[in-house]
Amino acid sequence: MGGRRIIKAAALLIALGYSSLLVYQGGVNFNFQESRSVQVADLSIEPVTKTTTLDSGQSKNITLDDIFISVKTTKHYQHTRLPILLKTWFQLAKKQTWFFTDIDNQQLQNQTNGHMVNTNCSASHQRKHLCCKMSVEYDHFLESGKKWFCHFDDDNYVNVPRLVSILKTYNHQEDWYLGRTSVYEPVKIYKKPTSKLLFSFWFATGGAGFCISRSLALKMLPVASGGRFISICEGIRLPDDVSMGFIIEHLMKKNLTRVPEFHSHLEQMKLLSPETFRDQISFSYSKSKNGWNVINVPGFDTRYDPTRFLSLHCFLFPHFKFCPR
Ligand code: UDP
Numbered sequence: 575m576g577g578r579r580i581i582k583a584a585a586l587l588i589a590l591g592y593s594s595l596l597v598y599q600g601g602v603n604f605n606f607q608e609s610r611s612v613q614v615a616d617l618s619i620e621p622v623t624k625t626t627t628l629d630s631g632q633s634k635n636i637t638l639d640d641i642f643i644s645v646k647t648t649k650h651y652q653h654t655r656l657p658i659l660l661k662t663w664f665q666l667a668k669k670q671t672w673f674f675t676d677i678d679n680q681q682l683q684n685q686t687n688g689h690m691v692n693t694n695c696s697a698s699h700q701r702k703h704l705c706c707k708m709s710v711e712y713d714h715f716l717e718s719g720k721k722w723f724c725h726f727d728d729d730n731y732v733n734v735p736r737l738v739s740i741l742k743t744y745n746h747q748e749d750w751y752l753g754r755t756s757v758y759e760p761v762k763i764y765k766k767p768t769s770k771l772l773f774s775f776w777f778a779t780g781g782a783g784f785c786i787s788r789s790l791a792l793k794m795l796p797v798a799s800g801g802r803f804i805s806i807c808e809g810i811r812l813p814d815d816v817s818m819g820f821i822i823e824h825l826m827k828k829n830l831t832r833v834p835e836f837h838s839h840l841e842q843m844k845l846l847s848p849e850t851f852r853d854q855i856s857f858s859y860s861k862s863k864n865g866w867n868v869i870n871v872p873g874f875d876t877r878y879d880p881t882r883f884l885s886l887h888c889f890l891f892p893h894f895k896f897c898p899r
C-alpha cells in the first residue's frame with residue numbers, strides 16, 4: 575500500500591513538473607491553414623532520448639477486434655450528427671466503437687449497447703474541454719487492452735474494412751502515429767524574447783482521424799495518462815490534436831507517418847473521386863456560409879442526406895436495409 579502511494583506521489587510530481595515547465599508565457603502567432611507557430615519564454619523540457627529498437631516490419635494479424643475506435647461527440651450533436659453515424663458505419667463496428675460525450679442519454683445508451691461514455695467534460699468547443707475528452711478517450715483505450723487507438727470526430731465517416739486493412743500493414747508492437755497533416759509547415763515553438771526557434775513538430779489533424787499503436791500509447795503513459803494529457807494541453811495552450819503531436823513527435827521523438835487515406839473537412843471533399851472511396855479510411859463534411867463541403871456521391875436526395883454519409887454508406891455497402899434496391 576505504502577509503496578503504491580509513493581509511486582502515485584512520484585507520478586504526480588513528475589506530472590506537475592511537466593505542467594509547470596510547460597507554462598506558456600508568450601504570444602501566439604496562429605495561422606491554421608499555413609503554419610502554426612508559438613512563442614514561448616522558456617520550454618526546458620527534456621524529450622525522451624532513448625530510441626526503441628523496432629522489430630522487423632512484419633505486419634501482425636490485426637482484426638477489427640484489436641482496434642479501439644473512439645469518437646468525440648457532444649450533447650449539441652446528439653440529435654444531428656450522431657444518428658447518421660449510428661445508422662451507417664457504427665453498424666459495422668458496434669463492439670469496437672465508443673462515443674465520448676458530455677451528457678447521459680439512456681436512449682443512446684440503449685442504441686449503442688452501452689457504448690456512450692459521459693466524460694463529464696464541459697460541453698464546449700474550447701481547447702480545455704476538447705482536451706479533456708481526448709484525455710478520457712486515451713485513458714479508456716489504455717484500459718481496453720486493445721492494440722490500436724483510433725480517434726475520430728463525429729463528423730467523420732469511418733470506412734471500417736479499410737481502417738482494418740491499412741492497420742494490418744503496421745505492427746502494433748512498434749511505435750506508430752498514423753494520420754494526416756493539414757498544415758503546410760510544422761508547428762514551431764520559439765523562445766522569447768530572442769525568437770530563437772526551439773523546436774518544431776508535426777501533428778495529425780483530429781478532424782481526419784488518427785491512430786496510435788499500443789506500444790507508443792504505453793510509452794506516453796507517464797506524461798499523458800490519468801488526465802495528464804489535459805495538463806500538457808494547458809501547458810502549451812494548443813488544441814488536443816496539436817498537443818498529441820507535441821507529445822509524440824517532441825517528447826517521445828516518434829514521427830508522424832502520413833497516411834493520406836484519412837480526410838477532414840479542411841480538404842475539399844468533392845475532390846475525392848468515387849472510384850477511390852473504397853480505398854479511403856475516413857471522410858468528413860462541413861457546412862459554412864458558402865454551402866456544404868461534402869463528397870460527390872450518387873444516391874439520396876441532398877435534402878434527405880445533406881452530409882452525403884447515407885449515400886456513401888450505400889455506395890460502399892449496398893446490402894444495408896435502408897439502401898435503395
Ligand atoms: N465538439 C465537442 N464539444 C463542442 C463542440 C464540438 O466535443 O461543444 C466536438 C465535436 O463533436 C467534434 C469535434 O469536437 O467531434 C470538432 O467539432 P466541430 O466539427 O464542430 O468543429 P471543427 O473543429 O471541425 O471546426
Ligand code: MN
Pocket residue numbers: 727729781839860
Ligand atoms: Mn468538424
